[in-house]
Amino acid sequence: MDNDVLHKEIDLIQGVINRMANNSFLLKGWLISLIAVVLALSKDSLLTNDLTYLSLILCLPVIAFWYLDAFFLHKERCYRKLYSWVIENRKNTDEHLYSLDFTRFKSEVNSPLSIMFSSTLITFYGLVVAILIGVTIYNHI
Numbered sequence: 153m154d155n156d157v158l159h160k161e162i163d164l165i166q167g168v169i170n171r172m173a174n175n176s177f178l179l180k181g182w183l184i185s186l187i188a189v190v191l192a193l194s195k196d197s198l199l200t201n202d203l204t205y206l207s208l209i210l211c212l213p214v215i216a217f218w219y220l221d222a223f224f225l226h227k228e229r230c231y232r233k234l235y236s237w238v239i240e241n242r243k244n245t246d247e248h249l250y251s252l253d254f255t256r257f258k259s260e261v262n263s264p265l266s267i268m269f270s271s272t273l274i275t276f277y278g279l280v281v282a283i284l285i286g287v288t289i290y291n292h293i
Contacts, residue, residue: 158242161250165235168252172228176221180276183217187280204291207284214284218277222268226261233257 187210194206234254241247267273 157249158238161238161242162235164250164252165231165238169228169231169235172224172231175224176228179217179221179224183214183277183280186213204288207287207291211281211284214277214280218268218273218281219264221277222264222270222273225267225273226264227254229261229267230254230257233260 190206190210194203231252231254234252234257237257262270268277
């Protein structure tokens, strides 16, 4: 096997891994921006019951972004498995040459739902949800 072919193939896979990691990073930024914009636009209603409903409504996009982040991390981990497989096996076989199909590695990686509740994601998104629920409870007292 030519080293140029190996390098090109792992460059392709690394490009996908980088895009998945970038998507995950961007989701966190978009979420914080969304919450900041919604709270800034509703600053006049912060002392009324509208904040209770607003904080509950904001939980929905947080959960959606949380799942999307886990989805992208799942795909990134699958592509990392593909990357490792190519590094280990490309010298011996041309099987799956230039294939970016990661589905054969799905069983080796945690599901998006279990990734959602990993320590890193639950710390970030769980804290945001806890704060929003705390605001709701505080406004009902």
